[in-house]
Amino acid sequence: MKAIANFDFSPQSPDIQETPCNILIVDDEERIREAYRHLLAGEGRIIEECGSGNEALRRLDHRDIDVLILDLMLPDINGLEIMEWMLHQHVPTAVVVFSGDESIDSAIRALRHGAFEFIRKHGDPQELIDTVDRVLRRRRVEREHALMTVRLEQSERLHRFLVEQSPDIIYTLDKDGAFIFVNGRVQALLGYTREELLGKHYSMIVYPDDLEHARFAFNERRIGDRASTNVEIRLQTKNQGVRHFENRTIVAILSAQGIYATNEEPASRHFMGTSGVARDITDRKKAEETIAFQAFHDLLTGLPNRILFKDRLGVALKQAKRKNKRVGVMFIDIDRFKLVNDTYGHHEGDELLKCFAQRSRSCLRSGDTLARQGGDEFTVLLPDLGDGEDASVIAAKMLAELRQPFKIAGVDFFTTVSIGIALYPDNGKTPEMLLRNADIAMYQIKGRGKNGYLHYAPEMHSGQSMRLTLEGDLRQALESGDQFELYYQPQISFSQRRTIGMEALIRWHHPRHGLMMPDTFIPLAEDTGMIVALGEWVVDRALCQLASWRSRGFTSLQLAINLSPKELERGDLPERILQRLDAYAIPAAALDIEITENLLMNDAEKNISMVKQLRNCGLRVSIDDFGTRYSSLNYLRRFPIHSIKIDQSFVRDLNPDKHSSTSIIHAIACIARSFDLRILAEGVETEAQRQMLSGLACDEMQGFLFSRPLAAEAFEGFLTGGCFPALDREQIL
Structure with missing residues (x-):
């Protein structure tokens, strides 16, 4: 703006002075408006608030608002309707959409309605501050341009200045479409000097594929409201030394109208050519493309997401039906992925996912689609399969590729995958059925030891249905609490010929299937997270029973209870157990907590800390099934068991x-x-x-040689009348 100082202003013109900037915040939540007010406050800023769309329309109608901070979700009028009204009423206010509505469609529509920027409420607050600063700087420039236009409306020098300083390409064509004027902005955007374009046809700068579309705008003869506005056209650059050189085009919106020489008679107007303005909107188009890409792709791996995958699968099924071909769907789950996150952190887990995606894609054909469903689950679309075994070949190729280790935190990490395969039309005719059946097959292979692939078979679905039914039954049983029963297996000292303790074992009296052993429902409880509630039931019922036996004189009995790894993950475990012990007046040393041996190896540091807390509370801790998991003697030494x-x-x-x-x-x-x-x-x-x-x-043992697990009443009889009575039997009254 230094060049402005060279102009000779007339004394009648108003002086340029710093005027306050008016900011209007429109949001239906008062606390949000208050937060925005404090966030955007600054010298020379007047900040106003509106809580509804109608109130905002009345305020905007004064036409003195510089920046509108607009929420799309208002109680009475949608924010897009306000922007539409502003467009029709020619309200000269810059709009920054700052909305909690994170829908992609809303973002695209807001930009197309002329929003300067679309910002999500849950993003970085600094983004809003920076955007408002940019808008105000732009408004300040626009205001200065407007003041200069009022002062020097008749000045050719000012006219030239404004044209040359415009951020847009301003041009004039003769009646044959050749340039007779173009401002200097064309060189910054397209790389052409004005001398290179003067006398040349407009087609020189139009992208060839858009020539037919551009013809109507560049040859515009109409004026006023009927003239062309906001026509989107691609313009090609001269060389690669300018912006957007990667594709050598920019995207512009063109507005144009005819130029006429007016004689004394209106009917004798003579068409002389066309004048127009071309504004660069390449960045806005890229933003729209980015939003669209994010809607259908996984941001971490760049793979299609589940929405795009289902769309492609639907298209592939239609084509397969016409061509009488097979389509394969693979559901892939990375084995032991949680171990990577828990051991090395989520950053290394993300790196593993990206490397896995890259290596998996190398095993597929050019027409196949690898997509990420979420977490460590991926799906593969295999169109145009001639034979069902072709899917097996690809699955085997993926397993072979994954035998090579991944680099995780600088060390080699070997991982495997479980792959379920479903085929069209054999295993389903809709995307939903194929995905479901491939998922079922994947869980089947996980149950068989992982690291493999398996084709879906109808009997798997019946097993899955039974599992889902059993899951619902288990949830209802936990709510009622009256279908479970604890059995107790004696633990004896053979040399002393006495019972020294017992292990509490849960049984489920299922209303249809009868008495169910733990092996049939404990894994289900583990998978669904119900094991924590089930464990709490076992602890409470077992301690209640132990308190009853202690009141009868069996005060030396040791009660053993198995705890799931998921229960040990809860930081409040010691406090919860101590609360139950206090409630039944049982000393902590009477309770023996049994943990599985694999806890020695998985997340050892965290589990060592938890075991120490349990021991510090006076509880006893035992390792169950010892010898089956290749324990490290170093870990055994460190665990206070x-x-x-x-x-x-x-x-x-x-x-x-x-x-x-x-x-x-x-x-x-x-x-x-x-x-x-x-x-x-x-x-x-x-x-x-x-x-x-x-x-x-x-010397200490338990097993069927001495007794099977017994219900509470029968176990009490074993303590008093069996071959291995409790030590303090003589105290029983």
Whole structure:
């Protein structure tokens, strides 16, 4: 604006002075408006508020608002309707849409209605501040231009200045379409000097594919309201030394009208050519394209998302029906992905997902589609399959590719995938059915040990339906709480011929399926997260029963309860257990918490801390099924446990003629003694097993040789009338 100082202003013209900037905030929530007011406050700014659309329309009608901060979701009038009204009424206010409506369509419509910017409410507040600053700077320039136009309306020098300083291309064509004037902006946007264009036809700067469309705007003869406005046309640049060189085009909106020489008689007007303005909207178009891309793609991997995948799958099914072809759908889940997130963090997990996507795409054909469903789940569309086995070939290729390790946090990480496959028309004829059946097949392969692929079979669906039914039944059973029952299996000291404790085992009296063992519903409770509620029920019922037996004199019994890994993830576990112990007046040492051995290896640091908290509360902690998970002796040394239970698989294999199992149990017994741990063998079923265990210095046992798990009443009878009574039997009245 330094050039303005060279102009000789007439004294009658108003002086240029700094005027306040008026900002109007339109939002139906008062606290939001108040937050915006404080956020945007500044010197020289007058900030007003409106809580409804109608109130905003009345205020905007004064035509003195510089910036409108507009929420689209208003109680009476939609924000887009306000923008439409402003467009028709020619209200010269810049609009910044700042909305909680994160729909892609709303963003695109707002930009097309002339919004300067679309900002989401849940984004960075600095983005709103910067946008308003840009708008005000632009308004300031526009205001200065307007003041200059009023002062020097008759000045050719000012006219030239404004034209040359315009951010838009301003041009004039003769009646044949050749340039007779163009401002200097054309060089910044297209790379042409005005001398190169003068006398040349407008087609020189129009992208060839848009020539037919451009002909009507560049040859416009109409004037006034009927003239061409906002016609979108691509213009091509001269060279690559200017903006947008990557595609050598810009996108512009063109407004034009005819130029006439007026004689004394209106009917004798003579057409002389066309004048017009071309505004660069390339950045806005890119923003719209980005919004559209984000609506149909996963931002992390760049893959199609589930919306685009289903659309492509629907198209592929229609084509397959016409061509009598097969279509394959694969549902892929990365095995042990949660371990990466928990161990190395979400950043490394994201890197694994991106590397997995890249390597998986290399296994597919050019016409196949790999999409991300969410989390660590992906889907693959295989159109035009000649044979169902073609999908198996691709799945096997993916498994082979994944045998190469991924680099995670600088170390090699080996991962596998579980792949379910469904085929059209064999396994379904709609996108929903194929995705569902491929998902079912994927979970089947997970249940079989993961790291493989499996085709869908109808019997899988019946199993899945039964699982869903059982899930609902389990949820209802937890709400009522009267379908479960605890059984107790004695733990005995053979040398003392007495019962020293018992393990609480849950049973489910299903209304249709009868008595169900834990193996049939505990995995389901783990998968659905109901295991925490089920665990709380077990702890409360078992402690209530133990309190009853202690009141009858059985005060030396040790109660063992299994806890799920999910229960140990809860930071308030020690407090919750202590609350129940206090409620039933039971000492903490009477409760033995059994955890699985794999907790030694998975997230060891966190679990060591939790076990320490449990021990500090006075509780006993045991490792169940010891010897089956290849425990690290270093972790065993660090875990503050009280005892270990030898897994029944080792006990079952005990044989006088078989040295291996005897050696394993002997080694476990030595480990226990070296760490000063109690040792107990489970699954003892024969006298021969009992004798061998006694010979290996393992005195504490449980198993069918002594008793099966018993209901509470029967277990009390075992304590008083069995071969292994409780130590304080003589105290029973």
